[in-house]
Amino acid sequence: MFNLSFQTGIIPHQWKIANIVPIPKIPNPSSLTDFRPISLTPIISRLLERTVVKTNLYPLFFNPTLAPLFSDQYAFRPFGSTDAAIISIIHHITSLLSDNSYVRLIALDFSKAFDTVKHSCILSKLSALSISDQLFNWLVNYFQGHSHTTRFNNATSSTAEVNASVFQGSAIGPSLFVMNGIDLKPVYKANYIGKYADDSYLITSSKSEHTVEDELKSIEQWALRNNLSLNKSKSVDVIIYPSDRAKKHAPIVRPLTNIKRDSSIKILGVTFNDNLSLSRHVSEVTHSAAQALYALKLLKAHGLDQTSLELVCKATLISRLTYAAPSWRGYASAEDKLSLQSVINRARRWGLYGRAAPNLVDICCKRELDLFSKIISNPYHVLYPLLPPVTAHSHNLRERAHQRQLPIRGGGLQSKSFMQRMLFKDMY
Numbered sequence: 001m002f003n004l005s006f007q008t009g010i011i012p013h014q015w016k017i018a019n020i021v022p023i024p025k026i027p028n029p030s031s032l033t034d035f036r037p038i039s040l041t042p043i044i045s046r047l048l049e050r051t052v053v054k055t056n057l058y059p060l061f062f063n064p065t066l067a068p069l070f071s072d073q074y075a076f077r078p079f080g081s082t083d084a085a086i087i088s089i090i091h092h093i094t095s096l097l098s099d100n101s102y103v104r105l106i107a108l109d110f111s112k113a114f115d116t117v118k119h120s121c122i123l124s125k126l127s128a129l130s131i132s133d134q135l136f137n138w139l140v141n142y143f144q145g146h147s148h149t150t151r152f153n154n155a156t157s158s159t160a161e162v163n164a165s166v167f168q169g170s171a172i173g174p175s176l177f178v179m180n181g182i183d184l185k186p187v188y189k190a191n192y193i194g195k196y197a198d199d200s201y202l203i204t205s206s207k208s209e210h211t212v213e214d215e216l217k218s219i220e221q222w223a224l225r226n227n228l229s230l231n232k233s234k235s236v237d238v239i240i241y242p243s244d245r246a247k248k249h250a251p252i253v254r255p256l257t258n259i260k261r262d263s264s265i266k267i268l269g270v271t272f273n274d275n276l277s278l279s280r281h282v283s284e285v286t287h288s289a290a291q292a293l294y295a296l297k298l299l300k301a302h303g304l305d306q307t308s309l310e311l312v313c314k315a316t317l318i319s320r321l322t323y324a325a326p327s328w329r330g331y332a333s334a335e336d337k338l339s340l341q342s343v344i345n346r347a348r349r350w351g352l353y354g355r356a357a358p359n360l361v362d363i364c365c366k367r368e369l370d371l372f373s374k375i376i377s378n379p380y381h382v383l384y385p386l387l388p389p390v391t392a393h394s395h396n397l398r399e400r401a402h403q404r405q406l407p408i409r410g411g412g413l414q415s416k417s418f419m420q421r422m423l424f425k426d427m428y
Contacts, residue, residue, distance in 0.1 A: 018148040020040070241275055
């Protein structure tokens with residue numbers, strides 16, 4: 001059936017009928033916009049979509065001529081992750097801070113991006129890529145004739161045709177949304193736009209301050225062409241300085257029209273202050289961890305066995321404390337690390353986390369080493385372009401952690417970035 005569907009470019013109509021189950025975005029939703037419309041199509045349809053993604057769309061990311069189009073996108077692609085996205089964004093910020101008095105970071109918010117993007121825009125961009133006619137025709141048919149009903153509080157709506165969106169909850173929708181963003185690029189080469197699905201971040205430096213308005217205008221025009229809307233009221237602008245001293249002596253940076261200026265910014269769930277410190281993030285995480293500890297105590301009181309309790313603790317509490325740790329650990333102070341470790345110590349005292357289980361430092365170090373090993377051994381990894389060139393020499397030297405050239409090791413924030421720390425780790 002899958003082969004016949006792909007060969008004929010036709011998807012059975014029954015596979016295009018979806019039930020939408022609204023999922024709350026926030027703890028206490030009060031309006032329709034507080035729900036995420038997850039579209040549940042038949043399982044067999046999602047299996048076909050997943051097969052098409054793996055066999056036909058993922059190879060586009062590794063195509064040498066197409067790879068640059070996806071180099072700034074870290075979601076819904078092989079080897080992409082929030083860790084990689086944050087590492088790349090911070091890497092670009094700290095690199096610019098080495099010879100700029102400040103860096104401007106703008107978190108861009110697109111209203112209902114997944115739900116309003118036009119099918120014609122996606123197909124137009126796909127037609128420009130080196131994909132087969134068979135795949136293109138199949139994708140054209142995929143968008144035609146989709147319909148859905150909504151189920152909520154035991155009530156079901158009437159059927160409605162879908163003429164936009166990439167169907168949240170589908171297997172192929174996220175990849176198609178990534179394809180749609182290949183032409184969202186900065187106007188000036190000195191600037192950078194990092195993307196994780198619809199979360200986009202514009203990075204400019206003090207030397208290119210005059211380009212900010214042009215970049216925002218270009219982004220707004222791109223959004224309009226794709227039936228999207230740049231929501232400036234939810235976008236956030238933060239000025240990042242190389243140090244607190246530099247911040248005191250730096251000139252006042254003009255605010256942007258209709259975009260809020262803040263002293264901290266949340267990048268994919270990790271809150272950084274304007275000097276890249278983690279104090280606010282650690283405070284937020286330890287607060288939410290206290291709630292997780294209370295829930296774990298309830299599970300223990302209701303008789304959950306020890307093995308299962310420790311498993312739940314790792315899946316909830318520990319994963320929350322160490323989320324995206326490789327990207328931010330270098331910027332965490334000793335006090336921040338003690339605060340996070342104290343939560344783990346409390347879980348141990350209460351019998352929720354094994355005595356022999358690893359500490360915070362052990363968990364973070366292992367994750368960093370595993371990630372760096374994947375990057376350095378895989379030329380297709382999304383962070384591989386951040387590596388320096390391979391060292392070329394004819395001497396028979398002792399074995400080292402890697403054979404990459406070591407960059408000039410500066411001080412300040414750049415030396416705390418993931419790539420700098422791992423390149424110099426165990427090299428002497």
